[in-house]
Amino acid sequence: ASGLREHRTELNAYVTNLRKQLRENMRILSEAFESYGMNPLPVPATYYMLIKHNRDSDVEVAEELMNKKVAVTPANILYADHTKQTGYIRIHFAVSPETVTEVQKRLTR
Secondary structure, eight states, X not given: OHHHHHTHHHHHHHHHHHHHHHHHHHHHHHHHHHXXXXXXXXXXXXXXXXXXOOSSOHHHHHHHHXXXXXXXXXXXXXXXXXXXXXXXXXXXXXXXHHHHHHHHHHHHX
């Protein structure tokens, strides 16, 4: 607690910059997945995004993207009955700007 109290200015600057970077990551990745034919659905107050896909299975789209070296989570594995297809994948966008740029390139080729 004393560290937070003594470094409040630095902490506030860090949080402000982090929030800015996360918003930018989300914007760029949303555009990249849209150009790939999917529908990103930002989830408020988190650094994950759900993306609606039009493939036959959540795992199928995860494998398709894995072949492009883009890691996503098939949403059906997050449910008790993981055999039911959700039509969604989940991505984590709290990554470096370099990673965001690379994903963008891989999805828009």
